[in-house]
Structures are given as C-alpha cells and as structure tokens.
Amino acid sequence: MDWQVLIVLFGSFFVLLGIGVPVSFAIGISSLLTILLALPMDAAIAVISQKMATGLDSFALLAIPFFILAGNIMNQGGIAMRLVEFAKILAGRLPGSLAHVNIIANMLFGAISGSAVASGAAIGGTMAPLQKKEGYDPAFSAAVNITSCPTGLLIPPSNAFIVYSLISGGTSVGALFLAGYIPGILMGLGLMLVAAIISKRRGYTITIKPTRSEVFKKTFDAIPSLGLIVVIMGGIVGGIFTATEASAIAVVYTFVLAVLVYKEVSLKQLPKIMLESIVTSSIVLLLIGASMGMSWAMSNADIPYMISDSLLELSDNPYIILLLITIILLIVGIFMDMTPALLIFTPIFLPVVTELGIDPVHFGIVIVFNLAIGICTPPVGSALFIGCSVGGVKITDVLKPLIPFYAILLVTLLLVTYIPQISLFLPELFLG
Template identity: 80%
Template structure:
C-alpha cells in the first residue's frame, strides 16, 4: 500500500501525467511480488484486457455526439427554453443558468463543456442585469456537474466497467432524481440570495414566445427521450444508443439547425479522438492498478481498517464520503472513480449497499470535487468564462457547497432516491 500510493502521489507531485503515474505505481507494486519481466507482462496484459469491452465503445460515441452538440448551436436554444421554465423566479437568470446546465450537461455529457457553453452565454447577460459576477460564476460552477448525473453520462459507463458490470441502463435511470435534486437545491440557494439582493425577475414571455422557444429546444431534448426510451424499452443497449446519438446529433446539427458544416466534421472528429484516447489510456492504466491492489489485498486491508473504526454502516458511509470529498479536492473525477471504486465498492457491498446506489453516491460526491480548488476543472472554466478570479468566487461558493453536501447525504442515506426509477422501469 505504501509503495502503490506513495509512488503514485510522488509521481503526481513531480508533474508526471496521471495515466503514467498510475501505470508506473502499479508496476512498482507488482514488482514487490514478481520479477520485473513478469510484472511488465502482467500489467500490460491487464491494461489490454481492461480495454477489451463492448461497453467501452459507448465512450467515443457519446464524446463525439457531445462535441457535435457543442458546435451545433444547442446551448443558446436550451438557454431560451430555460428562460421559459425559470424566468419568473427571483434572480431569474441564475435559475436559467442552473436549468440550462442541467439540460445541456445531460445532452453533452460534459460538465466542462456545459460550464463553458452556458456560462459563456449567461455571464454577459447577468452582468448587464447587475448580478455580482462572483455570484453568477458560483451558480454556473456548481450547476454544470448536474449533467454528469442526468444521463447519458460517460461517468456511469466507466463505473459500470470498473464495478464488474453494473447495469448501465439502471445507472442511467438512477441518476435522474439525484441530478434534479442537485439542481433544485442549487436553485433554492440561488433564489434566497437573489431575493436578499433584489436581483430582477424577467418579464413574462408571451404565449407565442413560449411556443417558439419550446419548439426550438424540443429536437435537442428529444435526444434524451430517444436514448432512454430505447434502453428502457429493450430496443437497443447503451452502447448501441451511443451510436444512435451520433447519427441523431449529426442530423440535428448539420441538417436541421444547420449550425455545423461538413467541412467542420474532421476537426470535431479529431477532437473526439484525442479526448477518447486520453480517457481510454486512463482506464487501461487503472485496470492495471486495480489488479495490483487486488493482488496485494489492499481493498481488504482498508476494509478491515474501516471496520475497526466502527461497524455502524452509517459511520462507515460517512467516512467513505469524507474520504471521497478529500480525494475530489485533489483529483479529477475519472481517475478518482477508477482508483477508488475497487477500494470502496467491496466495503459498500459488505454493508448491503446496492452497487447502483453506491455508483450514484460516488458520482455525486466527486461532482462536488470538480467545483473545488485547487484542481477543480469546473471551477477553472467557470471563473474563466465569468471573468472572475478564483479567490473572489470562493466565498460565494460556500452556501452552494453546503447544499450540495446536504443533498449528498440524502442520496447516501435514502437509497430509494437512486433506486426508485430502475425498480419502476426495469424491475431492478
């Protein structure tokens, strides 16, 4: 354990890319029990076999669909539709920001893309209406991860693989209520602050405006209906749904909205390939680390240590959540998910926790991490598009952090928040 985690964090500290840090740390750990040539062969084999999965095909397809959506004029249409839904609430533009992030994040599957696209559009509008830029940035930063819980989400595909084949369809359905709970909590905090500061309420839209904005956004939102309807109805798998998503977004962006030209497609595809390569290299390296941890009985050592502290499931879950919150501060979501799922999932299963419920809890927890300094990707993008320095946004973020942690506790200790929809639609 000392060799694995010590070498891993040392390599990260000196600037080694995280995928290579994981691979080298795994190799050093395996070399404690095997000769060098055998250790190299084992780690290489585990990396290759870890990527030999049909389910992983969904990742490049969903990434490509998300990139097409990002270029296809989707954000502005969803923002206009969000104004219809939240425009009459106190501090209406803040609510529009949250709702638009929930919709755009769900379609694109990327918190960073959502923060950039929605925040980049909303920040000038909020500044013009007299909103504090730090408050606006805080709303955008904390609401952009909602799309990682509301499907389709690559995070759930990665968790399914690393957890030993947890149903992707069940994970997708399980993410809806926690994702909406996250968004609702943020809207309550944003509304209270806006009411105190006297931020304006948007004028009531006319019936024709409501109809027009709804019709403009409907084709984009229909993607979620097509994907989830097909998965729930047993028409296609999550992997096949990802390919259908690419075809649908192509038709939408190129033919229907006409925001993407054929000449732009090679660049979009290349960006998707680069992103996919980074993710898959990380997954392959993490598979090697998972085997190294299992070979050294590290999950059992940690499990025994936790049970030595307390046998109360509530206390153990609180400790796991606290550990993940600390991890999320220093590590991005995907590597944290890949490294710590094999450690904490067996403990959760021993406590009688459903793997779908645990996956939602872990994803929700790590969503908070990408909003926190010093390495939160959503924090950096949100501050950049909002033209706010990080030190200025920390204080406005605190009430939003509080409601996110409160919602996390609800998701952790009330399993039906996550399991109700999978049980209802899939008989899970």
C-alpha cells in the same frame, strides 16, 4: 508485506503526481513498481501491459468515445442557446431568473452532452454576458455556473456511470442511468433554492413575461434537442438497444440535428470536431487502461480487503461507514479529477459497502455525486477553472460566493447517501 505494497503503490503514485507527472503515467508507473515487489521486471511489464490491453477490450467502453463525440457536436451545434431560451420559459419569473436559467440550462445540456466541462463552457459562455448586462455580480454568476454544470454527471447519459459499471464488475448501465435522474434534479433544485434566496436579497431582476408566441417558438426550437434524452433513455429502458448502441444513435441524432436541422455545424467543421473527440477519448481510455493495471496490482496484494477489514474494524454500522467513505471521497475529489478517482477508489470501497448490504447502483450514485462536488473545488477542479474562465473572474473572487452552494451540495449529498430510494426508485419502477 501487504502494508509495504500499500505504501509503495500509493506513496509512489502521490509522489509522481506531486512532481507533475501526468495522472495516467503516475498510475501506470506506481502499478509497475508495486508488481515488481512480487515479480521480476520482464514478467511485471508483461502483466501490466496485458491488463491494460484486456481492460480496454470491452464493448461497454465504446459508449465513451461515442458520447464524447455527440457532446462535441452539440457543443458546436447551437444547442446551448436554444436550451437557454427554453430555460427562460421555465424559470423566467423566479427571483434572479437568469441564475435559475443558468442552472436549468446546465441540467438540460449536461443531460444531453454528459459532460460537466462542456456544459459549463457552453452555458456559462452564453449566460455570463446576459447576467452582467442585467447587473448580476460576475462572481455570483460564475459560482452558479460552476456548481450547476456537474448536474450532467448525474443526469444521464453520463460517462462516469459507464466507467463505474466497468470497474464495479458489470453494474447495469441502464439502472445507473435511471438512478441518476432524481439525485441530479434534486441537486439542481437545491442550487436553485440558494440562488433564489441570494437573488431576492440582492434584488436581481425578473425576466419580462414572454408572449404566447415566444413560449411556443422557444419550446418548439428546443424540442429536437430534448428529444435526444427521450430517444436514448426510452430505447434503453424499453430494451430496444444497449447503452453502447444508444451512444452511437446519439452521434447520428446530434449530427442530423446540428448539420441538417439547426445548420450550425458545417461539414468542414467535422474533422476538427472528430479530432477533438479522439484526443479526449484517448485521454480517458488511457486512464482506464492504466487503472486496470493498478486494479490488478491492488487485487493481487489484497489491498481492497485490507482497507475493507480496517474500515469494518472501526464500525459495522453502514451509516458510519458511508459517512467515512463520503469524507474520504470529498477529500480525494479536492485533489484528483473524477475519472482517475473513480477508477482507483471504486474497487477499494465497493467490497466494503456490498458486504454491508448496500446496493451497488445506489453506491454508484453516491461515489459519482461525491466526486462531482470535487470538480467544483480548488485546487484542481475542472468545473471551477472553466467557470472562472468563461465568467471572466479570478478564482480568489469566486471562492466566497461558492460557500452557500457548497453547503447545499453537501446537504443534498447526505440525503442521497442516507435515503437509498432517492436513487433506487426509478430503477426498481422500470427495471424491477
């Protein structure tokens, strides 16, 4: 019976995805079909409705719409260009300087907005014309942008960590945020290394050395934007406010910055920004609600324990199990977007790794890193599509330039996976 439930749940889910049913509805319908194996129709509908409603009744989830709204305000608020100019100060003298500027700007913008797609669109849209003007291959430029925009999913604030915290049973969001810094920076540095090697071979230009006055001005212009990171993380680590309260503060901060300081957003634009944020939040929260129904269906049928037992029968070596989980997640990430993959596979794999003594915070970084690579890959990678769109290149043209960047991402992923202190150093330092 257990294996029958497993076949019905995942079989119906992938069939529905294959025929073009939206992910949220595919999750909900497959969960309902699974529950019908154990309960009559009226009871099954009541159970899944109740689980969807109670799954969204969480104070922590309020952070998602607030961070989405803050990100959308920043996307319209002239912050991207100021971060690009600041990144030129940091990386302007390196080989292929504009490629490094793209990576650093994505790390900074992603850390502020928490969105890979928003970062790829804003920074990529700004950098693509500049790189083309300097003679950079558009496919190479797009590859740099595509693989660097997901760094913001690891460098906080990140909605992915909030979702993981909820699904994992309350892993500290503050600890996850702190744990993401070093892996995210390591990811960016790896990409910069590859970009430097390729740029030096191709003879890409180095930016003209800025004057002292330019350094001062560009740094001063970027400080208010970068201040958001200090306010959010300083408040969380200092115990002044929670991650959810920090998200509301982020909205107020970005509103003041974009409307009153930079004056790039007018009051007339706010209703449109609000509407876009509501639509995006609704999509994410519907996914979460539907996934709560699936989580209950899986738990009721003991599916996580079945998979856990199956993996542990193969090996009780944590290194082997982590490698197997990594391979599965990389394959899943190719075909599924991050949020549904996170919602579905966290309750399956978390019991396995906790039984082996792996820290839930460390595993949160590992699963998010895995799925972040997935959004850069065909056929459904959102970062891939947005990067090609703003870069003005075809997906087929960018696949070959992406290969060395994929390679360094995999190397970095393995380092983060097998050296837990890369993730746990900062949480242990600040939170004990």
